[in-house]
Amino acid sequence: MLNITFHWKLSQIPERGVKKHCKMCGKLSVFTDTNVRRHNANGKSIYQYAIYKCEKNHTWNKKLAVYKTFSEHVPEIEEQKEETSIVSAIPITSLVEQGLKVIHIVLDDVIGKHRIDKVLANQIEDWSRTQIIDKIEKGAIQLNEQVIKPSSRLSKGERISIFID
Ligand SMILES: [Zn+2]
Known part of the structure; x- marks a missing residue:
């Protein structure tokens, strides 16, 4: 067969749009998910962010997750494009x-x-x-x-x- x-x-x-105050615009704006993800290592933690943009293209990094690194050796973090x-x-x-x-x-x-x-x-x-x-x-x-x-x-x-x- x-x-x-x-x-x-x-x-x-992914959420379509998130209403949030934009500091740059100085008003409530609708932020949309660009589907770009980035990881930042900070001490023993790795933060995963989703990059959102307002209508005027100002970015907002929405924190998605925090990972703990499991050894003293922090692996190199690659910037990942698509994680959807x-x-x-x-x-x-x-x-x-x-x-x-x-x-x-x-x-x-x-x-x-x-x-x-x-x-x-x-x-x-x-x-x-x-x-x-x-x-x-x-x-x-x-x-x-x-x-x-x-x-x-x-x-x-x-x-x-x-x-x-
Ligand atoms: Zn803005």
Whole structure:
């Protein structure tokens, strides 16, 4: 049986805009996530920031996480560009045309809360959310070889299987 496996890393769905007082503008501005992430080492801690920009392009570094370095040797911190979801859209129609019968998606990492129906509706452009919900309810889309609810949440290490009929 022809099958294919995708590997996904799901991260927190980025906030669209954050209302915050901008010191440079001197007023309440809407900051948007540029999806650029940076790490700053400070003593024994590493701070992860998301870089947000206001409408006038002033930056605001939103603190996302603090990590403790685990040895005296502080590793070199690389500036990372994209840390949002590493998810490839699934071209379902062309995969079906190629004769694929099962599509597996292995979740290498999951940060935050993600419903299976929403994630799949976002990534499978050829199928609507209604179609996806229908397939989940009929067991044509399973999680860890089990029939689940469309509202089921995804966790790291799980495997989604899509059976093409
Ligand atoms: Zn500003």
